[in-house]
Amino acid sequence: MVSPNELKQTSVIGAGIMGTGLAITMALKGISVFLNDLTEDLLHESNKHISDLLFDLEERGSIESAAKIQGNIVVEKDLKRAVESSGLIIEAITEDPSAKRELFRKLADIAMEDSIHASNTSVIRISEIASDLRSRDRIIGVHWMNPPYVAPLVELTPSEWTSKEVVQVTRDFLEKTIGKKVVLSPDIPGFIVNRFHAAVTSEAIRLIDEGVSIEDVDKVWKYHLGVLYGIFGPLKNADYIGLDTTYLAGMYLTQRLGREMGYVPEWLIKKIGNNELGVKTGRGFYDYGNEASSSLYAKRVQAIREELECRKDQK
Ligand SMILES: NC(=O)c1ccc[n+]([C@@H]2O[C@H](COP(=O)([O-])OP(=O)(O)OC[C@H]3O[C@@H](n4cnc5c(N)ncnc54)[C@H](O)[C@@H]3O)[C@@H](O)[C@H]2O)c1
Structure with a gap:
């Protein structure tokens, strides 16, 4: 070696x-x-x-x-x-x-x-x-x-x-x-980063086809998704949204768009059935122990404020 x-x-x-x-x-x-x-x-x-x-x-x-x-x-x-x-x-x-x-x-x-x-x-x-x-x-x-x-x-x-x-x-x-x-990363095509990259870029291009302007696609990431995903990542962010809401939104989109928009394996359905819905029930993808959801939401607000403060001079 x-x-x-x-x-x-x-x-x-x-x-x-x-x-x-x-x-x-x-x-x-x-x-x-x-x-x-x-x-x-x-x-x-x-x-x-x-x-x-x-x-x-x-x-x-x-x-x-x-x-x-x-x-x-x-x-x-x-x-x-x-x-x-x-x-x-x-x-x-x-x-x-x-x-x-x-x-x-x-x-x-x-x-x-x-x-x-x-x-x-x-x-x-x-x-x-x-x-x-x-x-x-x-x-x-x-x-x-x-x-x-x-x-x-x-x-x-x-x-x-x-x-x-x-x-x-x-x-x-x-x-x-x-x-x-x-x-x-497991040895899977695209590893982790490029699986996200491919999914996000392809959805961005689809949205242009559905009438969204190029500038607005990027604005959504710059002022919202990029901020939240940047601080929490998509899974902790889903914990804040609520896994039940995330699931229901995914199901609606899948039905209306005719393609899979919310991947929900058996273990996730079980989690939702067990009332593991994220921050609001103390456990979702992450376990929040006994910390009150109000305290977790307050921390979230503070983290978002700090991030926006750092970015405020950016164009
Ligand atoms: N561009 C990116 O943002 C990026 C990010 C991460 C990973 N990658 C990966 O990095 C690799 C390189 O990407 P890139 O964007 O730098 O490509 P590039 O086209 O800019 O550069 C590739 C270089 O490799 C040289 N080359 C080709 N065959 C060769 C050989 N047998 N021996 C020596 N040199 C050889 C080419 O002459 C060229 O200069 C790819 O696998 C790509 O997927 C790219």
Whole structure:
């Protein structure tokens, strides 16, 4: 298994939007990173973007020395040279299952025997990429958000073959070294973030078809759903609404729209039958113990006020 020391040398394959951002992410944490792509031109372009961005950040006073941070990044077109000394290799190439499989196949031959191979895929199951590779116990999904040096969240997805040690070492690296919030996703298409992304974006586009303006779709998120979901998440938010009301609204929409709008599995129907309706009965998706619902609602109001206060200068 790689030692924490070996994770001080990393590689990023693919120097597009995400690969460039990932190289910056590593460099900002003082971690050496080789950045690889198919052509010198693409690497040059990425390197120029990195230096422009770092010098801009330096001018704004966000970082001390752009040159020092850039010094952690080495662009390298030769794949073997780019990966052979790294403990962690992150793939950020085109979202194409066969291209990713082919790359991981090569990595199994040319990278260090115990190195971790991470895929930044947004939606492809890790098992689909790793199934027939001899390195499959060291392949793991690490889905960074864009831009990765700013966004706090990372999704971690082991396949059925990923070893427990690889999961733990990768998680420690992300949480302790990089300082990310990590969520563990099952190896399902789209993981967690992009299942939401797909559902929300597709509903937004449907609403345009039904006559809502583009601006109003975004306004609803900016001034309402984004605020509530941002503070509580959709499940705690549903606890505040009431699971019975959520259920009834979902049923009505499903009937009128002729497609499933409220997914209600058996266990949720049971919960509602047991009077676990959310904050108003002390238990829903979450357990609120003996705290009075008035106190929980008051806390909610305070949280919303604070969030709106933070946002008040935003346009
Ligand atoms: N763009 C986003 O917001 C975002 C966010 C999270 C995850 N992702 C995921 O990250 C990955 C990269 O996305 P992107 O938006 O950076 O794509 P991109 O098109 O900007 O960059 C991909 C880069 O990979 C290079 N490439 C392709 N095959 C290669 C190979 N075999 N070896 C080396 N380089 C190769 C391409 O030349 C290109 O420069 C995808 O899997 C994507 O789903 C993207």
